[in-house]
Amino acid sequence: MNPHAFFPMTRSTTTPLSLPLNPDQLSLWLVREQATSLGDEERQELLRWRQATASNETHYQQLLLTWQATQLVPDEHWRRILDQAPLQASRRRWLRTTLFIGAPALAAGTAVIALPGMRTLWQVTPQFTARYQSARGEQQRIVLPDQSILHLNTDTLVDVAFYADHREVTLHQGEALFDVHKQHERPFQVLGGLASILVTGTLFNVRRDPDSLSVIVQEGQVQVSSGRWWSPSHVSLGPDQRLRLDSSTGRPRVDSTPAPAATAWHTGQLVFSNAPLSEVVRELNRYRAPQQAIRIMDDSLTSRRIAAVFELHDSADLLETLPELLPLRVSTLPSGEVQLHAR
Incomplete structure (x- = not known):
């Protein structure tokens, strides 16, 4: 079968794609195209991508033929397959696994044909x-x-x-x-x-x-x-x-x-603006060993709010500052665990 027979091949003379289609995105867009859920701009984008090179059109037609082959699998079997799919597995890996392995196993005798060239299409070697x-x-x-x-x-x-x-x-x-x-x-x-x-x-x-x-x-x-x-x-x-x-x-x-405050960790700081103590403690514990975790011992403290900037690598200063901000006292156990009590 000549894949180019489906589509007249001419190189696009329009502007470059705003979002080049990689294999993952192509698989997604083809599925959405078959479900008629592509918007007008996306359909034009896909059309331009197919027209750009003969290789693009070949990839599209190979994937389309595989998609058409999956229609041989009864709907109830596909539902079971899709329900087992990871939320954001690589579409390239999931599509390959489903078409070449999962569907024949689940469909009990229903064959899905691996088309020539498809394994090569999806097994791209990273640079x-x-x-x-x-x-x-x-x-x-x-x-x-x-x-x-x-x-x-x-x-x-x-x-x-x-x-x-x-x-x-x-x-x-x-x-x-x-x-x-x-x-x-x-x-x-x-x-x-x-x-x-x-x-x-x-x-x-x-x-x-x-x-x-x-x-x-x-x-x-x-x-x-x-x-x-x-x-x-x-x-x-x-x-x-x-x-x-x-x-x-x-x-x-x-x-x-404010993004600069939320990303201040990469400069060695944590910035809190009207944050509950429970959130502050949860964030601080990400940087401490489990045996040195900070624990809130009184529920009345969890919702008390803080506005402060802490130096990530200065635990002593951090623990000295907390009682100045909130009505609490700090106890440090021999294991290194820190407990916060209301006062």
Whole structure:
């Protein structure tokens, strides 16, 4: 079959794509196209991408044929497959696993054909890979090969993979500040479990906790995509905007917050503005060993609010300051645990 028979191939003479399509995004857009959920501008963007090169059109047609093959699988089997999908697994990996492994196993005798060339299409070799990890209480500053700067906060683990057409960082845990060097032809993507963040060049912060994710933009614009890959939500953020996602609801919440204060940790400071003591203690404990955790011993203290700036690496000053701000006393146990009592 000639993949170009479906579409007249002419090189586009229009302006370059505002958001180049990498394999992950192509798979998402094709699924949305088949579900008639692409907007007019996105359909035009996809059309221009297909027209740009013969290789683009070949990739599109190969993926389209595979999508059509999946229609052989009964709906109830696909529902079981999709319900097991991770919220933000790499669409490339999930699509490959579902089409080549999951569907035949779950569909009990229903065959899904792996088309020639599809395995090669999705098995792209990165040009650069690295893993970076910071210990509890440690910050790191890393200059990546594209001159982007990655600041790791306490207890953070990331994997970096640079491809010819996009740059990708997986934030497994912790918090990172990204100062992305602008490359329009190679967008920069951060995968954070509950969402992915896509930019070409900007300054933004991502924090991944066990059950939540937050994104704060300091400079430029970012696009945050969340939800299941077949029914995504897209939110654009600008300077001093914060998006929060909770795994229990999956719905993004956007508010305004001073980004320099929220990202002051990379300069060795924590800034609190009218924050409850429970939040302050939770944040401080991220930088302390578990046996030296700060604990609130009286519930009456949890909602008392603080406005202060703490030096991260000066615990003695921090503990001396708290009784000046709130009616409490500080007790330090031989183990190093710190207890806060009302007075």
